[in-house]
Amino acid sequence: MVKVNGDNLNIAGKSIREYLASTNYDITRIAVERNGDIVPKAQYGETVLVDGDSVEVVSFVGGG
Numbered sequence: 001m002v003k004v005n006g007d008n009l010n011i012a013g014k015s016i017r018e019y020l021a022s023t024n025y026d027i028t029r030i031a032v033e034r035n036g037d038i039v040p041k042a043q044y045g046e047t048v049l050v051d052g053d054s055v056e057v058v059s060f061v062g063g064g
Contacts, residue, residue: 004055017044
């Protein structure tokens with residue numbers, strides 16, 4: 001199980017890119033943190049999630 005934004009999901013073995021493709025996130029307006037480290041967008045395809053990982057996906061919103 002991988003904890004994503006506080007929810008346990010059965011996505012171990014998927015890359016971050018594969019996980020994001022199954023969601024409604026706008027990949028151009030998010031940042032992904034895995035186990036406390038920011039994952040560069042260029043590494044989403046090669047970063048494979050494993051059991052016990054903790055992931056936070058943060059969306060950027062504009063405003064003033």
